[in-house]
Amino acid sequence: MSREVALEESFVIKKKTKLAMLGIGLVMPSFLTLLVLVIYPVALAIMESFQNEEDVFSLENYIYIFTEPLILQNIQHTLIVTFVSCILTLGISYILAIYLNFSKSIVAKIINKLYFIPLFIPGVIAIYGFINFYRDNGWVSRIIGADNMPSIIYDMKGLLMINVWFNIPFTTMLILSALQAIPHSVIESAKDAGATKIRLFLHFILPLSYKTMLVALTFLFMGLIGSFTAPFLVDRNAPQMLGVSMQQHFSVYNEIGQSSALAVFMFLLCSIVGYVYIHNNMKESKKDMF
Known part of the structure; x- marks a missing residue:
């Protein structure tokens, strides 16, 4: 046995x-x-x-990026562009997703078939068209007049516009999938109970789509803070986004240590956002367990 x-x-x-x-x-x-x-x-x-020019351990690179006025301006500019782009993209995408999910109009059906087209346009081509459209002697300037044309190309406004244009389709797709997962019976029951549209949004739609919004915000932040192509072609020369500044320190000035310090700093910023996302998911998982 x-x-x-x-x-x-x-x-x-x-x-x-x-x-x-x-x-x-x-x-x-x-x-x-x-x-x-x-x-x-x-x-x-x-x-x-953490290495200086003699390949010896040193804090010179971090002292440089946190004391050099131009780098501090670049950090401030990057954070402002990233946060504003995230807020604008998330707000517009959420409104668009709600409209596409709850509207039965012909316009909503047409938009629902066309809104993801920017996903299939190569970034460089889209930026080239954007520059030709909004530059000082572009199509818009010819229509409204050069004197009435605001400064868009080589300005933060243009960078915000192209960031929003690039990221709305993917963000809308994420949020729309979350809204479509909400049972229609929940919405109809709330309406039958007399819930107004504002209460319906605050107490049902927003809580049930909150996790997806957090996912979208995480992807947006990580994609925007280290972006290079759009800031390099559309944004001003100074201050710069950190992605452009890092590239110039690496390839133009041959400052490998400083560019690595900038890369580590951006990685830490993304890690903070990632930690917030993971921590929130863990809290929700514990709630579901109990």
């Missing part, structure tokens, strides 16, 4: 070992990709950010 039990235990152990090896084999390609494309570059950037 003991021999049969031992054989059965041995069979179970072998089976568990095979399953464990299979799991490791399935996870390993993703882990290696993450290691090569994310973990190694981040570790290298952190190491280089």
Whole structure:
């Protein structure tokens, strides 16, 4: 009897070992990709950010980015553009998603088929068209007159416009999927109970779509704070977004340590946003458990 039990235990152990090896084999390609494309570059950037020109450990690069007036202006400019772009994009996308979800009009149906088109337009081409449209001698200037044309290209207003235009389709798609997941019976029951549109939004629609809004905000922040193409082509020369400033320190001034310090700083900002998102999800998971 003991021999049969031992054989059965041995069979179970072998089976568990095979399953464990299979799991490791399935996870390993993703882990290696993450290691090569994310973990190694981040570790290298952190190491280089603490080295001076003689490759000796030093805080010179961080002292530079937090004391140099131009870099401080770049940080301020980046945060302002990122936060304003996020607020505008999230607000417009939420309103558009609500309209598309609850409206049955022909206009809503047409917009629902067309709003994601910017996702399929290459960024450089879209920016080139944007510049030709809004520059001083562009199409808008010819229509309304050069004297009436506000400064858009090589100005923060133009960067905000192109950021919103790029990110509305994806953000709207996320929020619309959350709104479509809300049971119609909940909305209809609230209406039958006499709930106004404002109460319906505050007590039902917003709480049920809050998690998706947080996901959209996280993606928006991380995508905008390190953006390069649009700020490089549309934004002013000074102050600059941190992505452009980092590229210039690396390729123009050959200051690898300073550019690595800027990269680490942007990574920390994204990590804070990621932590807020993960912490909120963990709190919601604990609530669901209890």
